[in-house]
Amino acid sequence: DAGVIQSPRHEVTEMGQEVTLRCKPISGHNSLFWYRQTMMRGLELLIYFNNNVPIDDSGMPEDRFSAKMPNASFSTLKIQPSEPRDSAVYFCASRDGTSGFTDTQYFGPGTRLTVL
Amino acid sequence: AQSVTQLDSQVPVFEEAPVELRCNYSSSVSVYLFWYVQYPNQGLQLLLKYLSGSTLVESINGFEAEFNKSQTSFHLRKPSVHISDTAEYFCAVLNRNQGGKLIFGQGTELSVKP
Numbered sequence: 001d002a003g004v005i006q007s008p009r010h011e012v013t014e015m016g017q018e019v020t021l022r023c024k025p026i027s028g029h030n031s032l033f034w035y036r037q038t039m040m041r042g043l044e045l046l047i048y049f050n051n052n053v054p055i056d057d058s059g060m061p062e063d064r065f066s067a068k069m070p071n072a073s074f075s076t077l078k079i080q081p082s083e084p085r086d087s088a089v090y091f092c093a094s095r096d097g098t099s100g101f102t103d104t105q106y107f108g109p110g111t112r113l114t115v116l
Numbered sequence: 117a118q119s120v121t122q123l124d125s126q127v128p129v130f131e132e133a134p135v136e137l138r139c140n141y142s143s144s145v146s147v148y149l150f151w152y153v154q155y156p157n158q159g160l161q162l163l164l165k166y167l168s169g170s171t172l173v174e175s176i177n178g179f180e181a182e183f184n185k186s187q188t189s190f191h192l193r194k195p196s197v198h199i200s201d202t203a204e205y206f207c208a209v210l211n212r213n214q215g216g217k218l219i220f221g222q223g224t225e226l227s228v229k230p
Contacts, residue, residue, distance in 0.1 A: 004159070031216070043160075043206065043220040056217065091159055101216025102148055102167050107159035 004108035006092050012114045018080040021111045024073055025094030033093040033105060034067055034077050043091075049075065050097070082115045089113070118143045118209050122221035130229050131199055137192040137224045139181075139207035148210040149190040150218065151181055155203045163205070166190065177201075202228045 005024040013019055025032050033048040047057040052069045060067070064083070069075040079086055089112050093105040123138040141147060148167050152160040164175040171183040181192045190207060207221040 033218075042222045045217055045219075048217070093160075095216070101212065102165075102210065104162045104165070105218060107152075107161070109157075109159045 004092055004094050004106055006090075006108035006111050008111060009109065010112045010114075012116065013082055014116050015083055016081045017115075018078065019082045019086075019113060019115075021077040021079075021090050021092075021113070023075045023077070023092030023108060025075070025092070026096075026106055027073065028096065029094035029106075030072070030097040031095040031101075031105075032069060032075050033095070034075070035091040035093065035107075037089045037091060037110070038087075046077070079113075082113075084115045087113055087115050118147075118211050118219050120207050120209050120219055120221035122205075122207050122224050124224050125222065126225045126227065128227045128229060129197055132196045134195050135193065135197050135201075135226065137205050137207075137226065139190045139192065139221060141188055141190065141207075141209045143188075143209060143211075145212065148212065149181075149183060150208040150210065151175075151179070151190070151192050152206045152208060152220075153203050154206065154223075160206060163192075197226070197228045199228050199230060202226060 007022045034046040037043045046059045047067045049069045067077045089110045091110045093107045095105045096103045119142045121140045129135050150165045151163040153163045154160045164173045166183045174180045179194045204223045204225050206223050208218045211217050
């Protein structure tokens with residue numbers, strides 16, 4: 001299996017632009033997580049989905065952030081408009097879930113976002 | 117609310133020396149504990165996890181961690197480190213009441229010097 005796939009790996013954009021991050025989970029996994037990693041705040045859970053349904057989005061910082069999962073093999077995290085404080089590494093992770101919520105989360109390589 | 121505290125942000129050690137990375141958690145319910153490792157420019161990988169049973173859990177590359185309920189700790193140890201162990205290590209607690217959300221500590225940067 002190719003693991004969790006994220007694109008792009010690096011994104012540099014200007015303040016005010018729309019940014020879309022993409023994630024393809026491991027095939028057969030039924031849970032998907034979006035995290036943000038910064039030096040100041042560490043690793044934060046933004047939102048997670050079970051069976052394509054958003055379960056908890058309490059970590060989404062504000063209305064500029066939105067996430068969708070239209071099917072079991074694809075998810076997007078969108079920032080519109082982007083701001084310099086959104087600069088971070090964004091990780092996607094997926095989980096099998098057949099053994100319950102203790103199943104391992106598998107992380108993608110991350111997208112490094114820089115907003116100028 | 118659950119939280120995880122990693123007591124050391126950086127741990128420099130020499131190759132072949134023993135190391136301990138400390139992790140304490142707070143929780144009012146049963147916990148499931150994890151250690152993840154992040155190598156430079158990569159995503160996180162599971163190192164080991166405690167779900168139940170034996171309080172000592174081991175990874176395939178020589179790390180071990182012991183769940184200590186009375187001290188609310190889950191310290192990670194290795195008797196002899198290698199240069200290749202240089203990475204950032206994250207302790208995490210899983211909240212069973214919140215659908216399996218992982219709460220991560222701030223991370224400990226392990227730097228192994230020759």
